[in-house]
Amino acid sequence: MANGRKIRILVAKPGLDGHDRGARVVARAFRDAGFEVIYTGCHQTPEQIVSTALQEDVDLIGLSILSGAHRYSFPRIMELLRENNAADIAVVGGGIFPLEDIPMLKECGIKEIFEPGAKLGDIIEWVGKNISAHGDAAPLSS
Amino acid sequence: MGKQNLSESALDRIEKEHAEWLEEYRKAQKKVPERLSRFSTVSDLEVKQLYTPLDIRDKDFSEEIGFPGKYPYTRGVQSTMYRARHWTMRMFAGLGNADDTNQRFHYLISHGETGLSTAFDFPTLMGYDTCSPLARGECGKCGVAIDTLEDMGRLFANINLEEVTTSMTINPPASVMWAMYIANAEKQGYSRKKLGGTIQNDCLKEFIAQKTLMLPPVPSLRLVTDTVEFGTREVPRWNTISISGYHIREAGATAVQELAFTIHDGITYVEEAMKRGLKVDDFACRLSFFWNSHIDFFEEIAKMRASRRIWARLMKERFGAKDPRSMLMRFHTQTAGCSLTAQEPYNNVVRTTMEGLAAVLGGTQSLHTNSLDEVYMIPSEQAALIALRTQQIIAEETGVTNVIDPLGGSYFIEALTDKMEEEAMAYIRKIDELGGMVAAIERDYPQMEIADAAFHFQRQIEAGEKTVIGVNKYVSERPDLEFVLKIDDEIERNQIERTERFKQNRDKAGFQKAMDALRRRCEGAACWENNVMPALVDAVRAGATEQECCDLYREVFGTYTDPGTF
Numbered sequence: 288m289a290n291g292r293k294i295r296i297l298v299a300k301p302g303l304d305g306h307d308r309g310a311r312v313v314a315r316a317f318r319d320a321g322f323e324v325i326y327t328g329c330h331q332t333p334e335q336i337v338s339t340a341l342q343e344d345v346d347l348i349g350l351s352i353l354s355g356a357h358r359y360s361f362p363r364i365m366e367l368l369r370e371n372n373a374a375d376i377a378v379v380g381g382g383i384f385p386l387e388d389i390p391m392l393k394e395c396g397i398k399e400i401f402e403p404g405a406k407l408g409d410i411i412e413w414v415g416k417n418i419s420a421h422g423d424a425a426p427l428s429s
Numbered sequence: 430m431g432k433q434n435l436s437e438s439a440l441d442r443i444e445k446e447h448a449e450w451l452e453e454y455r456k457a458q459k460k461v462p463e464r465l466s467r468f469s470t471v472s473d474l475e476v477k478q479l480y481t482p483l484d485i486r487d488k489d490f491s492e493e494i495g496f497p498g499k500y501p502y503t504r505g506v507q508s509t510m511y512r513a514r515h516w517t518m519r520m521f522a523g524l525g526n527a528d529d530t531n532q533r534f535h536y537l538i539s540h541g542e543t544g545l546s547t548a549f550d551f552p553t554l555m556g557y558d559t560c561s562p563l564a565r566g567e568c569g570k571c572g573v574a575i576d577t578l579e580d581m582g583r584l585f586a587n588i589n590l591e592e593v594t595t596s597m598t599i600n601p602p603a604s605v606m607w608a609m610y611i612a613n614a615e616k617q618g619y620s621r622k623k624l625g626g627t628i629q630n631d632c633l634k635e636f637i638a639q640k641t642l643m644l645p646p647v648p649s650l651r652l653v654t655d656t657v658e659f660g661t662r663e664v665p666r667w668n669t670i671s672i673s674g675y676h677i678r679e680a681g682a683t684a685v686q687e688l689a690f691t692i693h694d695g696i697t698y699v700e701e702a703m704k705r706g707l708k709v710d711d712f713a714c715r716l717s718f719f720w721n722s723h724i725d726f727f728e729e730i731a732k733m734r735a736s737r738r739i740w741a742r743l744m745k746e747r748f749g750a751k752d753p754r755s756m757l758m759r760f761h762t763q764t765a766g767c768s769l770t771a772q773e774p775y776n777n778v779v780r781t782t783m784e785g786l787a788a789v790l791g792g793t794q795s796l797h798t799n800s801l802d803e804v805y806m807i808p809s810e811q812a813a814l815i816a817l818r819t820q821q822i823i824a825e826e827t828g829v830t831n832v833i834d835p836l837g838g839s840y841f842i843e844a845l846t847d848k849m850e851e852e853a854m855a856y857i858r859k860i861d862e863l864g865g866m867v868a869a870i871e872r873d874y875p876q877m878e879i880a881d882a883a884f885h886f887q888r889q890i891e892a893g894e895k896t897v898i899g900v901n902k903y904v905s906e907r908p909d910l911e912f913v914l915k916i917d918d919e920i921e922r923n924q925i926e927r928t929e930r931f932k933q934n935r936d937k938a939g940f941q942k943a944m945d946a947l948r949r950r951c952e953g954a955a956c957w958e959n960n961v962m963p964a965l966v967d968a969v970r971a972g973a974t975e976q977e978c979c980d981l982y983r984e985v986f987g988t989y990t991d992p993g994t995f
Contacts, residue, residue, distance in 0.1 A: 298995075303551035303567055305640030308680050308767070311880050311995040312887050318995075328993025329640045330555070332563065354551055355806065355916065359566025383771075383805060386909050402907060403771040403804065404900045406891055 294420045295345040299327040299336045301364065304354035309381060313349065316407040322414070333363040340368075340376055347418045350397075352382040357392065365396040377418055381405065435482055443482055454478065471725035471895065472683035473885065474848070480840035488843060493738070497792075497833045501741040503734050503846065504834035505792040506757045511830035515543075517795035518820045519596060519761065523548030523572030524807050525920050527583035530573040534588060536810060542817055544795060545588070545626075546596040548572035548807065549606075554641040556602040556979030559924040568921035571807060572598075576928040576976070578969050581609040582616070590614045595626040596671070596761070596795075601643030603630035604652050605978040608965035611664065627668035627717055627761075630656055633694040633866055637875045639676035640991055643979060646867045648986035651955045654701045659962035661712045668717040670698055671761065677875075678721035679767045681883020684732045687721060688849060689856030690866075690875045692739055696857070697866045699748055705955065709748045713755035722784040722791070723765040729784070730836055731845035733791025736760070739850055739857075762788035763797040769804040771907045772899035777801040782819050789823055790836055796820055802913055809912040873994055880995060928974060935972030943971035944981065951985040 298314040300307060307329050314326045325343050327336060340348050350361065361380060368374050380392060381401040389400055398417065401410055435443075469475045488494065495501065498508030507513070520542055522533045534545055550572040552564035558576040559568045568574045575581055585595070599606045607628045611621050632649035635641050644652070653670060660669035674682075674691035682690065695716065702712050720736065722729045740758035744750040764784035769777045778801050785798045798816040800808035808816070824830055836842045863869045870876070889895040899905040946964045953959035968978060 303555045303557070303563065303641075304571075305551075305554075305635075305642075307640055307991075308883050312681075312884050314995040315880070315884050316887075324995075326993045326995050328991030330642070330991060354567060355570035356551070356566035358918070385805065385913060385915075386907070404907075406901075407887060408891060 292420045293321060293323045294347065294414065294418055295323045295325070295343060296347045296349060296414070297325045297327065297336070297340050297343060297345040298349045298351065299331055299339070300329045300351055301331055301333060301336055301360035302352060302354055302356040303330055304352055304356065305329050306353040306382075307351070309353070310349075310351035313351070313381065313407065313410060316411060317349075317414070320411045320414075333360050333367055336364055337367040337371060337373070341371060341373055345376060346420055347414065348376060348378045350378065350380045350382075352380065355383075357382070357384060358388060361392055361397055362395040375421065379413075381410075435486070440483070440486060447481055447483060450479075470684070470728040471723055471886075472685065472728060472882075473889070474683070474685070474728065476841075476845075480844050482840060484840050484844040485847070488847075493847075494837055494843065500745070500753065500756060502737040502757060504837050506737065506759055506794070510792065510833040511789070511824070512833065515824045515830065516789065516793050517544040517594070518542050518817060518824075519544035519546045519795045519797055520813060520817055521546045521548050521598065521763065521797045522808075522813070523550070524914065525569035525916050526574060526924055527580045529569070531584055531586050531588075533810070533813075534585075537813065537817060538588075538593070540814060540817055541821060544594050544596065546797060547584070547598065549597070549599055550574045551641075553602070553606075553975060554599060556605070556643050556976060556982070558928055558974050558976035559921060560928055561976060566921075568924050569916045574920075574924050575606065575609070576924070576974050577931045578609050578612055578972070579931055580927075581606075581613040585610075585613060590617065590619045591623045591625075596629075597627070598629045600629055600632055600635050600639070600641050601649065601982075602975055602979050603628040604656050604961055604965055605969070605975050607656060607667075608962060609969045609975075612966050612970045621664050623666065624664055625666040627671045628656065629671045629673060629719070631670055631673045631694060633697060633870065634673050634677055634691065636870045636989075637677055637690055637694075638680035638682070638879060639673075642989050642991060644982060644986045645989045646870060648982075650697070650701050650867070652961065652982070653698060654705050654955065655960045655962055657698070657702045657712050657715070658705055658707060658957060659960055660715055661707060662957075663962070665715075668715050669712075671717050671719045672698065673719040675719050675721045675763050677879065678723060678765065680879050681767075681886060682879045683882050684723065684725070684728050685849060685852040685856065686875070686878055686882060688732055688736055688739070689853040689860070691718065691720075692736070692743070692853065693857050693860045693866045693869075695740065696743065696747070699744075700865075703748070709744070709750045710752040710755050713744060713748070713750055714752065714757070717794075718758055718760035720760050720762045720788075720791075720793070721765050722762050722788040722793075724768040724780055724784060726783055726787050727842060727845060729787040730791045731842055731849050733760070733762075733788070733793065734834075734837075734842070734846045735849035735853065737792070738846070739853060759794045761795040761797070762791070762793040764788070764799045766799055766803060769799060769801075770897060770899045771804050772905040774801050774804060774908070774910060776898060777804065778815060778819065781816060782823070785819055786823055786827075786829065789829060790834075792834060802910055805910065806914050809914045811912045873992065876994065931972065932974065939971045940968075940973060943968040944973060944977065947973075947978065948981055948985065951981065
């Protein structure tokens with residue numbers, strides 16, 4: 288990160304789910320780890336999430352969901368990213384998923400699923416290893 | 430003399446012996462050090478190694494502990510407590526469509542459950558019908574989908590609504606769901622005067638924690654006050670608000686924060702109803718509360734005992750209530766979902782048993798015990814039965830219900846109860862200074878206090894300062910439980926078709942007339958003549974769906990979106 292820009296992460300809550308404890312804890316841990324974090328708040332449609340990700344030029348989207356609606360929203364977000372030529376933005380998911388849904392989520396392009404009990408340290412380490420800031424270093428001041 | 434009737438000489442002797450004992454303890458510690466550098470509750474409230482009469486030397490038994498059913502109700506809201514009647518066993522249930530949930534209700538009742546509790550799916554909780562594009566993928570997943578009066582009828586089919594009390598966990602659209610419940614009950618021939626139950630209807634904690642959001646705080650409070658006013662006049666056995674700490678705690682709050690924020694929400698509802706012109710003793714007896722019972726056994730018992738004392742004192746001293754019933758904090762309890770683990774899920778039965786026991790020793794009026802699979806999904810029938818049986822075993826086998834408030838008088842429990850009251854009151858004063866709960870919410874104050882506590886707890890887990898078996902100690906993999914419930918995606922298509930058909934079949938003119946009447950009331954100044962409830966009952970009878978009523982609310986009152994702070 289020394290000569291590049293910081294990794295930018297969008298933490299997002301798709302669907303009508305209000306369980307935001309995990310998303311807010313992870314967002315804060317990302318910020319403390321030195322990443323730039325944008326948090327959408329609850330109740331975002333896939334369209335809103337992708338639009339924010341594009342506007343904010345993020346490197347990673349972290350989706351948090353505990354409602355069971357991931358079977359709709361996750362594939363839809365991946366589809367919208369492809370349609371917008373933004374498939375280079377990595378997407379990971381955290382929350383509660385039936386074990387049988389995990390292969391389907393990976394197949395649609397979700398890079399990693401963090402299940403209940405995942406440690407902040409492990410999530411941050413995963414980001415460090417797998418994600419790099421794209422584009423040129425942003426100037427510090429003009 | 431100390432207030433506990435211990436003479437000065439007796440206290441002096443205890444003090445001296447305590448000092449001697451402490452010295453021995455410290456010597457022993459040098460040989461075998463304490464296991465932890467600091468001992469604290471799950472909320473990180475530090476506790477000492479031993480409590481003695483010295484910790485409660487200034488306590489006045491009659492003023493602070495007293496008798497069950499007597500002010501300040503520390504020991505329970507009824508004089509007889511569980512010797513006369515057990516708490517209501519009220520399992521939170523809702524899955525798929527109305528028929529699936531009705532079947533679950535009958536299953537639970539046939540296995541000894543004594544009250545109903547309805548879990549709605551997210552679209553219903555947020556005021557959207559299943560046909561809304563915002564509802565895709567959500568139908569029936571976290572509860573039952575209810576769009577219309579017809580759904581409500583199927584939900585409660587073959588249940589005697591004058592005999593069973595029903596709780597409905599619904600907040601911004603609570604008035605609409607309640608109108609559907611009343612309209613359905615009256616259609617079945619029941620009298621609204623005899624209906625008993627609860628709507629959660631606690632909009633303030635939605636901004637603070639649960640996040641089913643619809644309208645801004647001020648109009649939300651107007652609708653809550655409409656329901657309180659309507660209940661007082663028309664549905665006298667109904668609890669019109671269940672002022673809830675549960676979700677505040679699940680969002681990461683400490684026990685003290687849960688207590689303080691919830692009670693301040695309660696203060697706000699009382700103030701609003703009084704501003705409407707209601708007399709405190711006419712409505713306060715229908716306010717109920719809802720606590721979380723977390724894994725720290727004694728902390729929870731102390732919290733519940735303190736909650737009764739705080740509320741009784743506030744109602745008497747702050748609001749001038751005269752009727753003892755206005756001072757009673759009657760509450761439901763749910764064991765802590767957030768304490769359950771996906772790893773080794775059978776251990777959740779043990780956690781839930783401890784938490785259920787704490788709720789009983791804390792004097793709860795009704796209880797939901799979580800199912801072992803609730804960490805993955807809404808409960809399967811098998812797991813829900815174990816959870817119900819857990820309550821029945823506590824109630825009927827263990828003997829803990831034979832004596833009222835059996836932990837009353839414990840040096841530790843009394844000292845911890847005092848501590849809970851003292852710290853909660855400090856928060857309550859702080860929120861008063863901020864200008865009340867609405868102002869505090871607008872400043873993000875309770876939200877950020879909870880976020881700090883949640884983050885602190887997660888850090889403690891990762892540092893090994895707090896233990897969760899299977900997660901950060903004796904670490905285990907998540908197994909594939911064979912009986913986890915699956916909600917078929919087909920349910921969504923069927924529900925959309927049913928609601929569309931229902932809308933096509935209604936009398937269009939009658940529907941429009943009823944909606945216009947509802948709009949006039951919403952647009953009018955808040956008062957009995959403009960109370961939304963009578964118009965809502967008419968509107969749902971005329972075929973208005975949940976979303977149509979809520980869309981009207983959104984149009985008239987505006988919307989509120991999560992600010993997304995962290």
